[in-house]
Amino acid sequence: MILSQFIFVPLLAAFLIVLFARKKENIAAVIALAACAWILIVSFIAFFKLPAHGGMILNNTSGWSIPYTISLVLDNLSAFMLIVVNLVAFLSAFYAIQYINHFTGKWNFFALFMLMLTGMNGVILTGDFFNLYVFMEISLISAYALVAFGTESEELEASFKYATMGAITSTMILFGIGILYSYTSTLTMADVGLQLRNVGTPKLLFLVYGLFIAGFGLKTALVPFHAWLPDAHPSAPAPISAMLSGVLIKTLGVYALVRIFFNVFGAPTVVLQILMLLGTLSIVIGGFLSVVQWDFKRLLGFSSISQIGYVVIGFALGTPLGILGGLLHLFYHAIFKSLLFLDSGAVEYATDTRDLRQLGGLSKEMKVTSATTMVGTLSISGIPPFNGFFSKLIIIIACISAGQIVVGIIAALVSIVTLAYFLKVQKHAFFGKKGSAKVLEKVPFAMKTAMIILAALCLISSAIMIPSIRKQYLNPIVDTVMGKTSYIDKVEPYLDKGGVK
């Protein structure tokens, strides 16, 4: 079955790496890369085959049918997310082949990487609340371990902080799931939605909303819950930073929020308002805190908080245009933020520092890194024709047309702040006076290739904005999120309502 591949291929790869790659460390990279390539291809096949299946493939994982079993559900939104996740994962794994030579325990790294990927693919595909929790924990536990991978004191500290906050909020999510189960006697997402539709909004549900916003909001790093991100993301090895900032916060955070609040709870207004507020706060605080950072990766971490705010306000507007903007910014941010993190990794690999005060004048010695960082900078600050321009433009237009003029103006202004702090990176790292840090090592081939591909994608992915492509591929996704009942309606025929067999 096509759907279970997304989970068992990386899981199998993780086990094979642990089994065979201890002695011969080079096998680890081969297995990991093969698994990533396989599921990247399968995710493209799944995306393009989906319309032929009526926009929904549902796979019961046992002989029973839902709600008595766990189901894997592929619809337009999850197919889109799978492509984003697996694309970034493949390029990060490719980059890691040579980057990881600076660390010991290569096979550990790739095994954890594959486990994290398993968890993320599982979160995207699952149609069951508790299964969502389990896959979330799989990817989080491997993320905690990967953040601490360098085992320096800062990295351990960041990882402990992340693990504490992650464990507390995961418990809150489990508590929320327990309350939902006690109310509806089912864990299947569509069935929960169906039961709640018949009873309206009981007061108990607001407790669940609160627990889920706190829980998934922390995974998204929305502002009151953001404190772990600027420590954890910079501490990880660069390919993992790219994965964490590029896709993990979006899969465990934004995707889970959208799936649960839009498709199951039917986009309640109070939640959208809260998300709107948190998103705006994230944009402003993340943006302004980035300006004062001197650590290259830490600056990128704060910038992630700011950019994820754009994605969240796009969805929180609840209009088709806003959701389109949110989806696009999610995809584009995954590309350019992973590119920028990989670039910061290349700078660290070559010069052994990421302090902007010590860097400077690298553009002559590191041509590829300098050029790709420039592409990333232009994309993230929204300079046409790079991709970030289109998504930010759509979000700002959507804000104004939805009557949220203040939010629109804030989004536009912080976009200028974004340009400001990335120009700071350009000035202090790549141009300007030569710093005290010297280029000790050349950036190897695999790292360069991954960066060049991502930089090219920054331009190519703008092509999604061509109206005919957008109509064919993006509008069904927007409809899946927008249509408050479409997810439930599509799953409903698969539900077994006959009671216990």
Place this chain on the structure above:
Amino acid sequence: MILYLMCFFLFLVGVYGAITKRDLIKIILAIGIMGYSVNLFLVLLAYRTGALAPILEKGFNVPMVDPIPQALVLTSIVIELGVTALMAALAIRIYQKYDTFDITKIRRLQG
């Protein structure tokens, strides 16, 4: 009802501990307490007075407890074991680097 309230109180004890304690080991324990309270909550959801374990046999007419939360609790215990083990390992490594478990002294990051 009193059982649910006490269960929620246990949850709050866990939250209080995780927020106010300064010792890494105590934080790990507090997170454990939070996990236990949620597990207890799930088991309470399934409990029916006078009900038996849900094993179907012929002529079985007694009310049964709900088996799903029990399955969930088993899974969540295993997950908590993993998280606790990882956090304890991190705490040991932090102790080797900083020579203390006190989080007010473990501050090499900027915030």
